[in-house]
Amino acid sequence: MRRRTAESIRLGVEAALAASIPQVLIPKLHERLLLRPGEAELGPRFVQRLAAMAGRRLPEDVKWLGASAFHFGYAALWGAVYALAYERRPVHPLAGRVLLGAVIYLATFTRWGGAVQTGTEKPPGRRSARKELVLLTAPFTFSLGTALGYGRGPRPWRGRWRTGW
Structure with a gap:
C-alpha cells in the first residue's frame, strides 16, 4: 500500500470515529422529540437480533458492549471507504456527505439493507414518517x-497534495 493511501485511510478512520459520536447523539435527540424511548437504539437491537438468530440470549450490558464495538468498527470501515473513494475521485465535502450518507442509508435501511434483512428494522413502507426521519438523520449526520x-486532511490540488480545504 502506498504511503499516501495509508495516510488517507488513517485520516478517514479518524474523521469517521469522531463523526460517529454526534451520529448517535442527534438521532437520540430526535428520538426524544419524535419517538418512544429506545426506538432509535438500533445497535443494541441489532446485536440482540443477531444473538437470537444464533439461538442465544444476551444480558443488557453485553448487548450494549457489542453495539458499541459494532458502531465504532462500522464507522472505521466507512471512514476508510470514504478516504479511498476520495483519493480516487476528490469531491467537495458537501457532495461527499450526500454520497456517503446515501450509500450508508441504502446499505442499511432499504428493503435489502442490513438492518431490514436481519429484522432489526421494519421495511421502508412499514415505518412511520417520524421513524424514517430519525433513520435518515444517523447516516447523514x-x-x-x-x-x-x-476534508481537512490531504487533498490533491493542482497536481500537489495540500492540507485543508
Missing part, C-alpha cells in the same frame, strides 16, 4: 462529520 473532518 455521520457522513457530514466524516466528509468535513476528512
Whole structure:
C-alpha cells in the first residue's frame, strides 16, 4: 500500500470515529422529540437480533458492549471507504456527505439493507414518517462529520497534495 493511501485511510478512520459520536447523539435527540424511548437504539437491537438468530440470549450490558464495538468498527470501515473513494475521485465535502450518507442509508435501511434483512428494522413502507426521519438523520449526520473532518486532511490540488480545504 502506498504511503499516501495509508495516510488517507488513517485520516478517514479518524474523521469517521469522531463523526460517529454526534451520529448517535442527534438521532437520540430526535428520538426524544419524535419517538418512544429506545426506538432509535438500533445497535443494541441489532446485536440482540443477531444473538437470537444464533439461538442465544444476551444480558443488557453485553448487548450494549457489542453495539458499541459494532458502531465504532462500522464507522472505521466507512471512514476508510470514504478516504479511498476520495483519493480516487476528490469531491467537495458537501457532495461527499450526500454520497456517503446515501450509500450508508441504502446499505442499511432499504428493503435489502442490513438492518431490514436481519429484522432489526421494519421495511421502508412499514415505518412511520417520524421513524424514517430519525433513520435518515444517523447516516447523514455521520457522513457530514466524516466528509468535513476528512476534508481537512490531504487533498490533491493542482497536481500537489495540500492540507485543508
